[in-house]
Amino acid sequence: MSGTAGQLAAEQVTAGYGRQIVLDRVDLRIGRGETVGLRAASGGGKSTLVRVLALLHRPDRGRVTIDGAPVTGTRYSVPVAVRTRIAVLFQSPRAAADPRLSLADLIAEPLRATRRPDDEIRRRVADLADLVGLTADLLGRRPHAVSDGQLQRACLARALTHRPDYLLCDEATAMLDASTQAHVAAVITDYQRTHRAGVLLVTHDPALMNRWADRVVDLPPSGVVPGRP
Structure with missing residues (x-):
């Protein structure tokens, strides 16, 4: 198996909204079967990176790859067989x-x-x-x-x-009571074991991060950088 097999990756991703750059040359890799924690200050680009990896937001530079193969386009412009390999669970179920x-x-x-x-x-x-x-x-x-x-x-x-290979959890348990948090986490963990899924965990809960993540990635503290001409 090559070094890029069985992973979802952001490679040198720069992304933002208009002239505001939120992510600047960010690298992140999620292997099949592992849980990667993602930390950053509020407004530091965590949710934007989740959206880029979920193929919902096109990066300005850099690329997303699956098993080393670049993914072009976003949303329904991506072939079904590719886009259904990635799923996302957002913080607010009512917004989703x-x-x-x-x-x-x-x-x-x-x-x-x-x-x-x-x-x-x-x-x-x-x-x-x-x-x-x-x-x-x-x-x-x-x-x-x-x-x-x-x-x-x-x-x-x-x-x-669609039994995704990668599940991106963006503060997915933040609005839940303790018993529901535990249940959701248990379902995801069982699914991960059964399907060898890679999980990205974004959370402000250090106890959950320490208990669940195999490794933790910190986004640069600068977060938002000025837009370039």
Whole structure:
């Protein structure tokens, strides 16, 4: 196996918004089966790096690679077989979830986007709901009718629909109570062991970082640097 096999990487990534550069020549590698912790000061670019790695934000310079192969484009311009290898779980489930969808439809949406048969979708949604601890009565409810913890479990199930090789967790447990935090972390850990998934962990909780991460990467403290002409 080569040094680039089995890893998701940001290579010399510079990214920002307009003239404001948030990441400047950043390198980060996540191997299959490992948990990498990411630390930085608030506003230091952690969420932007997650979005770049999740193929949601195009870097200004540098590139994202999977197993050493560069990934061009973002979102739906990336082939299904590539983009479904990466999933992301965000901090706020309410910001990430369409309020018009039931939890069942929220989980099913990525499968419908790739035109899976209806029978397969129903089975997969039921299996994932069981995995994350959502009961059948909750699946028919919309986000406004469930708690943050229940909604985040649905978002986790949604993230796992395509059995991703890499799961990016951006403060994914920050808004949850202690018991739901522990449950979400346990589901992710079990999934990681079963599928040898690489996990990126962004958290301000040092105890969680120390307990979960195999290694920790610190983004430069300068965080935001002035835009260049």
